[in-house]
Amino acid sequence: MARRSADSDSCIVKSTGLRRSDRFLAGLEEASRVTFVTHVHPDPDSLGSMMGLAHLVETKLGLPTRLTRDGLISRAENRAMVDLLKVELIPVEEIAWSKGDAVVMVDSQPNTGRHSFDDELPLHAVIDHHDTPGDLEDVQFIDVRPSYGATCTLVTKYLIEQEVGIPERLATALLYGIETEISGYPREASDTDDSATQFLYPLADKDLLAQIKNARLPHSHFECLLQALQNSFIYDRIIISWVNDLPQPEQAAEVVDFLVRFEKVDWALCGGVFRDKLVLSLRTSLHGAKSGELLRQVVGKLGRAGGHDRRAGGCIRLPSTSLNAIEDIQGELRRRFLKALKIDDCRGQRLVPLREMLQNLQA
Numbered sequence: 001m002a003r004r005s006a007d008s009d010s011c012i013v014k015s016t017g018l019r020r021s022d023r024f025l026a027g028l029e030e031a032s033r034v035t036f037v038t039h040v041h042p043d044p045d046s047l048g049s050m051m052g053l054a055h056l057v058e059t060k061l062g063l064p065t066r067l068t069r070d071g072l073i074s075r076a077e078n079r080a081m082v083d084l085l086k087v088e089l090i091p092v093e094e095i096a097w098s099k100g101d102a103v104v105m106v107d108s109q110p111n112t113g114r115h116s117f118d119d120e121l122p123l124h125a126v127i128d129h130h131d132t133p134g135d136l137e138d139v140q141f142i143d144v145r146p147s148y149g150a151t152c153t154l155v156t157k158y159l160i161e162q163e164v165g166i167p168e169r170l171a172t173a174l175l176y177g178i179e180t181e182i183s184g185y186p187r188e189a190s191d192t193d194d195s196a197t198q199f200l201y202p203l204a205d206k207d208l209l210a211q212i213k214n215a216r217l218p219h220s221h222f223e224c225l226l227q228a229l230q231n232s233f234i235y236d237r238i239i240i241s242w243v244n245d246l247p248q249p250e251q252a253a254e255v256v257d258f259l260v261r262f263e264k265v266d267w268a269l270c271g272g273v274f275r276d277k278l279v280l281s282l283r284t285s286l287h288g289a290k291s292g293e294l295l296r297q298v299v300g301k302l303g304r305a306g307g308h309d310r311r312a313g314g315c316i317r318l319p320s321t322s323l324n325a326i327e328d329i330q331g332e333l334r335r336r337f338l339k340a341l342k343i344d345d346c347r348g349q350r351l352v353p354l355r356e357m358l359q360n361l362q363a
């Protein structure tokens with residue numbers, strides 16, 4: 001595949017002669033404090049981006065900053081990142097706003113259904129790399145670059161442009177943020193992601209990084225994988241896995257990362273029930289598949305969805321958590337998916353045949 005063109009969006013804005021990072025900082029000069037918000041269940045890319053921009057604002061403008069957390073962080077690696085790097089996060093619902101507060105949203109865009117807070121926040125800036133368009137009308141500063149694999153890449157660029165030193169802890173966070181976004185195949189990386197990685201690697205704490213990547217996993221992780229394997233159905237080139245009891249919402253993504261490596265499919269979808277929601281995660285091994293758009297269309301008015309080329313996520317609020325209601329939505333999604341991928345509606349073939357499951361139980 002042709003590499004993504006890295007700098008269609010060069011950092012010099014011609015009309016003013018200012019670089020984007022200059023304009024970002026200039027717009028915050030009048031603020032008395034800067035608060036960073038991101039998507040629900042913050043991931044390494046959003047955590048690293050908040051940390052990097054907070055460091056930039058503190059160093060260049062001398063302003064106090066706050067980092068927030070929307071919802072839980074459940075994935076073991078992400079929790080390890082927060083613990084080991086001692087990232088201080090305030091639950092977004094506990095934030096008290098006052099005059100002079102400027103809000104910066106990273107790794108996400110307003111009104112995309114990815115926040116539990118009210119989308120009316122007075123946003124000063126949105127800095128992101130998702131394909132999924134948000135409502136950006138009243139935002140003063142916008143830097144959205146879908147050509148970048150990670151928002152952390154953009155933030156690293158700002159720090160380099162502004163000649164702000166990157167301490168070890170921050171370099172570790174930024175590097176992990178980029179790695180988690182670009183490590184799949186096909187790679188969703190630009191040359192700029194690779195040069196940011198090269199820049200950060202010598203500065204980062206590699207032992208800490210290894211500890212984060214190999215975070216210990218709870219019992220529920222393995223139970224969930226077993227449940228997913230037992231409820232996986234193959235329809236031509238897609239495998240669909242239904243997990244009716246997801247231990248934590250982020251595990252749907254872990255299931256599809258695992259399943260998409262199955263050599264007989266090009267697509268993997270997981271739909272997992274967490275509380276009153278059906279959490280969806282989609283992966284593809286195909287190039288240029290625009291899976292964020294595909295999932296958004298398939299989910300339609302049932303819920304919200306979006307993402308990148310190779311990876312997408314979404315969420316549907318269940319009208320009821322009865323098995324019937326869940327199965328109705330699962331059936332509808334399956335039909336829509338097969339239609340979108342031009343696969344004849346057929347009976348799915350189990351990944352693990354029932355007969356084998358029973359034999360294993362008796363053994």
Ligand SMILES: [Mn+2]
Binds near residue numbers: 045046149150181
């Ligand atoms: Mn990201």
